[in-house]
Amino acid sequence: MIDLTTICAISTPPGQGGIAVIRVSGKDALGICDTVFIPEKNKQKIVDQFPNTIRFGKIYKGEEVLDEVLVSVFHAPHSFTGEDTVEISCHGSIYIQHEIIKLLLANGCRLATSGEFTQRAFLNGKMDLSQAEAVVDVIVSSSAASHRLAFNQMRGGFSKELQKLREQLLDFVSLVELELDFSEEDVEFANRTKLMDLVSNIQAIISHLIQSFDVGNAIKNGISVAIVGETNAGKSTLLNLLLNEEKAIVSDVHGTTRDIIEDVININGINFRFIDTAGIRDTEDEIETMGIERTFRKIEQASVIVWMIDSTQFSEKIDKIADRIVPRTESKNLIIVFNKVDKIDEEEQAVLEEEFLPEVKAKRIYLSAKFKKNTEELEKALLDAAQLPQIGENDVVVTNLRHYEALKKALESIERVKQGLQDGISGDFLSQDIRECMHFLGEITGGEITGDEVLGNIFSKFCIGK
Numbered sequence: 001m002i003d004l005t006t007i008c009a010i011s012t013p014p015g016q017g018g019i020a021v022i023r024v025s026g027k028d029a030l031g032i033c034d035t036v037f038i039p040e041k042n043k044q045k046i047v048d049q050f051p052n053t054i055r056f057g058k059i060y061k062g063e064e065v066l067d068e069v070l071v072s073v074f075h076a077p078h079s080f081t082g083e084d085t086v087e088i089s090c091h092g093s094i095y096i097q098h099e100i101i102k103l104l105l106a107n108g109c110r111l112a113t114s115g116e117f118t119q120r121a122f123l124n125g126k127m128d129l130s131q132a133e134a135v136v137d138v139i140v141s142s143s144a145a146s147h148r149l150a151f152n153q154m155r156g157g158f159s160k161e162l163q164k165l166r167e168q169l170l171d172f173v174s175l176v177e178l179e180l181d182f183s184e185e186d187v188e189f190a191n192r193t194k195l196m197d198l199v200s201n202i203q204a205i206i207s208h209l210i211q212s213f214d215v216g217n218a219i220k221n222g223i224s225v226a227i228v229g230e231t232n233a234g235k236s237t238l239l240n241l242l243l244n245e246e247k248a249i250v251s252d253v254h255g256t257t258r259d260i261i262e263d264v265i266n267i268n269g270i271n272f273r274f275i276d277t278a279g280i281r282d283t284e285d286e287i288e289t290m291g292i293e294r295t296f297r298k299i300e301q302a303s304v305i306v307w308m309i310d311s312t313q314f315s316e317k318i319d320k321i322a323d324r325i326v327p328r329t330e331s332k333n334l335i336i337v338f339n340k341v342d343k344i345d346e347e348e349q350a351v352l353e354e355e356f357l358p359e360v361k362a363k364r365i366y367l368s369a370k371f372k373k374n375t376e377e378l379e380k381a382l383l384d385a386a387q388l389p390q391i392g393e394n395d396v397v398v399t400n401l402r403h404y405e406a407l408k409k410a411l412e413s414i415e416r417v418k419q420g421l422q423d424g425i426s427g428d429f430l431s432q433d434i435r436e437c438m439h440f441l442g443e444i445t446g447g448e449i450t451g452d453e454v455l456g457n458i459f460s461k462f463c464i465g466k
């Protein structure tokens, strides 16, 4: 059931800013705001104010003027939520913001719950669920790539793709079900080869969307890069260099880093999540051993591995570490970084270039983390290793785990349809599987979600005021 109470919340970030925006939405939004706002010029009420206009005036707390504000008015259904909406832009004082909210509550508003404005936009048909979810992604996007994906999804790019799929499925199921209606006569309206083509096409589109999740996830959450290697190789120095901040402790004591340290930075519009790890060595120290176990776990989880080697120290010890690192990086991108090249001469570097594990396929960089030499080359190697395809404005890439799960279920159903066609199973079984596939696709856009609990769960991830 749609709750029609008028809701209000501060939509700008918590704390003090230049200005703050308070949003009021619901059937009494205009009237409630009239109880606290008096415009500067004529005394026209907000309920009489033209929609999509802004007025200057004062907010009163009883006789006292609380603030000078701007009030923007939108009429249903032409607002974000689809309801009558007022946005009050006030000065950014925390006191003023809270006082205005208190006044609105006293005059009949209820405080909005997390994501309630967007939830209403969805319930009022202003956007489908995947678009509503993209609103959050747009808000939190922190790189050009994640912004582009989220924005495309919010504008309905993904929804259109799903709509096309559903239409194809509908064509398909209609043909199959038509046959069922005439089952006595044993006719075949749907040419089996044509059906097979159709189902293969749908399967390919769904698979493609599923595959895009790896890229989408990497863009949204950052590409994970584990910096690993022997103790004292300069891993923490490199992390600090990349982050441009003294995040990790650096010292010439072996075994300085014992836990995982990570942070995200943006290189050329792409977010990388760098993970500094405990140096690998044989040790009796219990805590250090636990740290090293974590290093190996991070190697498993990360998609790019930067293996750091102290160029001045490479010896038979390296083989032992190589045995522990190289087999774990087979399906990943490995970058070998020879660090501290400021301390070796050209001849020594040539030996490294020729003799260091020639059989291991990896990009090799000769770096001085301490003196910031060749860092650009490393950044370029990282961008190459990220292997992100160029994403155009209209490309659809799945970034949301819920969508990914639904697509996987849709794929299972469509694969059953394909198998069914091959096995010549009867039309009613085929139609059941096709309808199931449509159901899972519908879960993504929200058309097939009925439970309040599911919706509540999705919108609870939003912040209040959105």
Ligand SMILES: Nc1nc2c(ncn2[C@@H]2O[C@H](COP(=O)(O)OP(=O)(O)OP(=O)(O)O)[C@@H](O)[C@H]2O)c(=O)[nH]1
Pocket (backbone or CB within 6 Å): 230, 231, 232, 233, 234, 235, 236, 237, 238, 249, 250, 251, 252, 253, 254, 255, 256, 257, 258, 277, 278, 279, 280, 339, 340, 341, 342, 343, 367, 368, 369, 370, 371
């Ligand atoms: N000459 C030179 N010294 C460096 C370079 N990079 C790091 N160092 C020094 O090497 C020592 C170890 O650096 P760290 O960054 O702490 O090494 P780590 O790999 O994090 O070591 P653990 O945390 O013990 O595994 C420090 O004294 C650094 O100043 C470099 O490029 N050249």
Ligand SMILES: [Mg+2]
Pocket (backbone or CB within 6 Å): 235, 236, 237, 248, 249, 250, 256, 257, 276, 277, 279
């Ligand atoms: Mg360290």
